Amino acid sequence: QKEVEQNSGPLSVPEGAIASLNCTYSDRGSQSFFWYRxxxxxxxxxxxxxxxxxxxxxxxxxxxxxxxSQYVSLLIRDSQPSDSATYxxxxxxxxxxxxxxxxxxxxxxxIA
Amino acid sequence: xxxxxxxxxxxxxxxxxxxxxxxxxxxxHDRMYWYRQxxxxxxxxxxxxxxxxxxxxxxxxxxxxxxxxxxxxxxLSLESAIPNQTALYFCATSDASGGAVNEQFxxxxxxxxxx
Numbered sequence: 001q002k003e004v005e006q007n008s009g010p011l012s013v014p015e016g017a018i019a020s021l022n023c024t025y026s027d028r029g030s031q032s033f034f035w036y037r038x039x040x041x042x043x044x045x046x047x048x049x050x051x052x053x054x055x056x057x058x059x060x061x062x063x064x065x066x067x068x069s070q071y072v073s074l075l076i077r078d079s080q081p082s083d084s085a086t087y088x089x090x091x092x093x094x095x096x097x098x099x100x101x102x103x104x105x106x107x108x109x110x111i112a
Numbered sequence: 113x114x115x116x117x118x119x120x121x122x123x124x125x126x127x128x129x130x131x132x133x134x135x136x137x138x139x140x141h142d143r144m145y146w147y148r149q150x151x152x153x154x155x156x157x158x159x160x161x162x163x164x165x166x167x168x169x170x171x172x173x174x175x176x177x178x179x180x181x182x183x184x185x186x187x188l189s190l191e192s193a194i195p196n197q198t199a200l201y202f203c204a205t206s207d208a209s210g211g212a213v214n215e216q217f218x219x220x221x222x223x224x225x226x227x
Contacts, residue, residue, distance in 0.1 A: 008152070034215055043202055043218035044155070088155070090216075097162060099145055099170070100216055104154030 002027045002093050006103035015112050019076040021087050023103055026070070029094025033065060033072045036088040038105065044088055048074070079110045115139045116219035118203050124225045131190040133222050135203030144186040145204040145216065146170075146178060148197075155202070161186055162208065193226040200224075 003026040013019045021035075032051040036044035050056045050063040050072065062075040072091075076083055086107045090100040116137045125131050135144065146158040147170075157170030159178040167178060175197065179187045190197055203219040 041200070041221075041223075043221050045218070046215045049215060099157055099160050102155045104152070 002030075002091070002101050004089055004091050004101050004103035006087075006089050006106045008104060009107040010109050011106055012109045012111055013079050015079060015081060015110055017079050019079045019083065019108055019110070021074040021076075021089075021106050021108065023072045023074075023089030023091075024070055025072070025089075025091045025101075027091065027093045027101075028067075028070060030067075030070075030091045031094060032092045033063070034090040034092075034100065035061075035063060035072075035074045036090060036102075038086045038088060040085075047087075076108075079108075081110045081112050084108055084110045116203060116205055116217055118201075118219040118222050120222060121220065122223045124227065125193055126227050127194055129193050129226075131193050131224065133188045133190075133201055133203075133224070135186045135188070135219055137184050137203075137205045137217075137219075139205055139207070139217065140183075141205040141217075142183065142208045143206045144180065145206075146176075146186070146188045147202045147204065148172065148199040149202060149221075150199050158188065190224075190226075193224075195226045198224060198226045 034049045035047045038044040048063045050065045056063045060077045064073045086105040088105045089103040145160040147155040161180045177189045201222045204216040206216045
């Protein structure tokens with residue numbers, strides 16, 4: 001069973017702080033990793049994907065991947081109240097043509 | 113216009129009724145998926161299809177069936193709805209040509225309530 005684990009939260013951070021969201025996965029051969037943001041009652045939308053070890057930055061968002069530790073994280077700098085949402089980590093397994101495996105998500109609350 | 117559409121957006125039905133949820137996409141993607149989401153349980157894969165002739169069960173397919181009528185259309189049916197199928201249902205698509213980094217795009221969701 002391929003698993004993706006996330007702390008359910010809520011993670012509360014003050015406005016302007018850095019929010020750090022973490023995800024671990026069980027399939028060592030997983031190929032690529034995605035972070036989705038989901039507002040309450042809405043559909044998930046992709047924020048970033050990463051497939052190489054290291055950091056990938058896009059605006060206020062940085063994804064970090066460590067394949068040896070089977071760990072992927074999302075940092076949100078200068079957090080805003082509009083960042084309050086559930087963040088879903090998704091992993092593409094090594095078994096080729098299979099759907100993404102999603103974690104249950106971490107709920108982030110940014111306090112003004 | 114939205115790339116992935118779902119109809120209906122909201123539905124209330126009674127136990128035992130047959131319900132069909134429809135998904136259409138204009139993205140030209142080969143791959144389509146149906147998920148359900150319950151509070152605190154994340155996204156659970158019901159069925160997926162990699163092309164018109166390919167249908168695969170997901171982790172929670174019992175009580176559901178699907179039909180891939182065309183590349184752009186993928187329908188989910190609840191043969192005899194029961195209250196624990198009350199949930200938010202999402203359709204998603206992805207492009208096979210994107211390789212390992214092809215993301216899944218989600219429709220707006222259907223909120224289904226079974227009384």
